[in-house]
Amino acid sequence: MQFAKRLQPLQTNVFADMDRAKAKARTAGQNIIDLSLGSSDLPASDRVIDAIAQSLSDPKTHGYLLFHGTQAFRQAAACWYTQKYGIQVDPETEVLTLIGSQEGTAHLPLAVLNPGDFALLLDPGYPSHAGGVYLAGGQIYPMPLRAENGFLPVFEEIPLPVLAQSRMMVLSYPHNPTTAIAPLSFFQTAVDFCQRHNLVLVHDFPYADLVFEDVAVPSILQADPEKSVSIEFFTLSKSYNMGGFRIGYAIGNANLIRALRQVKAAVDFNQYQGILNGAIAALSGSQEGVKAAVEIFRQRRDAFVKALHRIGWEVPTPSATMYVWAKLPEPWAQDSINFCTYLVETTGVAASPGAGFGKSGEGYVRFALVHDPEVLEMAVEKISPVMSK
Ligand SMILES: Cc1ncc(COP(=O)(O)O)c(C=O)c1O
Structure with a gap:
């Protein structure tokens, strides 16, 4: 079967690769904490x-x-x-x-x-x-x-x-x-x-x-x-x-x-x-629900950033969105895809490689704050040994 040329640039998708890495880690018995997708876990009102x-x-x-x-x-x-x-x-x-x-x-x-x-x-x-x-x-x-x-x-x-x-x-x-x-x-x-x-x-x-x-x-x-x-x-x-x-x-x-x-x-x-x-x-209607959701994401942000700082990962505190954009630790500085694959396979923590968002995203990783603070803190504990590698 022949497909249109316009499909070609859509064939490489880092996020599909990450999905496979997550599935592999799951099959290998890892308990996944998924911080890779920016899909809110909070309910609609x-x-x-x-x-x-x-x-x-x-x-x-x-x-x-x-x-x-x-x-x-x-x-x-x-x-x-x-x-x-x-x-x-x-x-x-x-x-x-x-x-x-x-x-x-x-x-x-x-x-x-x-x-x-x-x-x-x-x-x-x-x-x-x-x-x-x-x-x-x-x-x-x-x-x-x-x-x-x-x-x-x-x-x-x-x-x-x-x-x-x-x-x-x-x-x-x-x-x-x-x-x-x-x-x-x-x-x-x-x-x-x-x-x-x-x-x-x-x-x-x-x-x-x-x-x-x-x-x-x-x-x-x-x-x-x-x-x-x-x-x-x-x-x-x-x-x-x-x-x-x-x-x-x-x-x-x-x-x-x-x-x-x-x-x-x-x-x-x-x-x-x-x-x-x-x-x-x-x-x-009333926009109180929006304010409450923002407050929840603020608490998650604070807990996650504080925990990352505790393990020596100096990420900036984001003023907006539901993400933390973290510069990769030195040994992985230009290898966000391998970092994220290694991270999910060895710790179960899934994050999005910066390279998936474009060439200039290389050198970074994106964490989505889509879990409660305790889970985010647990994710950082799991990440900790990778930092001291
Ligand atoms: C920049 C940006 N645009 C669009 C979307 C998707 O929005 P929608 O669910 O309305 O398609 C997202 C979701 O993460 C996003 O980050």
Whole structure:
């Protein structure tokens, strides 16, 4: 059987390799503490579950859902934005329902890139950003993120011939995996840069709420209130622990929203209406549950970072996201994949190798804080002998 060439760049996947390493360790009798996946272990709220349960017994929710049927959700998303960021949003033309934000960010390049066009992506970055560009036949220019620049890209480093052939830039802060936060002034520079170079500015914004310090975490639309070049992707996976429900939305430039809608119209019929009703309950009601979840992740962060420091692993304390981005100990400094394979096989602790997020992620490992503090402390105890190796 012959497959399309566009599948080729999707064939190497460090995370699939890690999955195999985990399975091997499990078969060998290791008790796995899985800190490799950024999937919240906390439950969705009762309010959300009740709204979905009620919908299930209503046959009116059982059919295909066309664009018009998503109106109540789009309205709730627009209100949430206005309340949180003070930005006026037209739910008819500037919001689009998504089956998770990954679906949206992966489909958008099909609407923006012609084959051979460049997309400017963060390196390290979220793997589906690159996947979507490959599926659209685009080329990737990885913008390296370095600790000394606060893990923000330096636009002046982009070669002019690449820039001339670029159609889009993808940012995402608070950032997975480095945990960096971008200030509004950086977003203003990015908007200005994209306006000058005729680029679509995509902002993937799943960690909008997972912030532990009293720092502003801006929406890209605060830097581009006219929505001249920008589109932002939000998901209910993180703030509302709804990862498995697959629900998110895009907000931004009406032409971009329309173009993405055209791509999606060829692909899907929107999320199940009951799940939209659950998401409306999440976005519209009290936000105390979000604060409680943030508090839980803060306690986990503190316990994990303190324990790592105790065994001599000097990791920075993240201000946001559900991750710890740790520089590898010296003997493993440029070998994150072997480190993670060795770690899971010898200790049962699974982490994500930095190289899986891009070339500039090499030298690091990402731990996801998806267990209670006691389990995280136990994981560090297991890691300890590897540190003194
Ligand atoms: C940067 C980033 N974008 C998107 C996603 C996926 O979001 P969703 O569940 O809405 O597809 C994640 C999940 O970890 C993420 O870290």
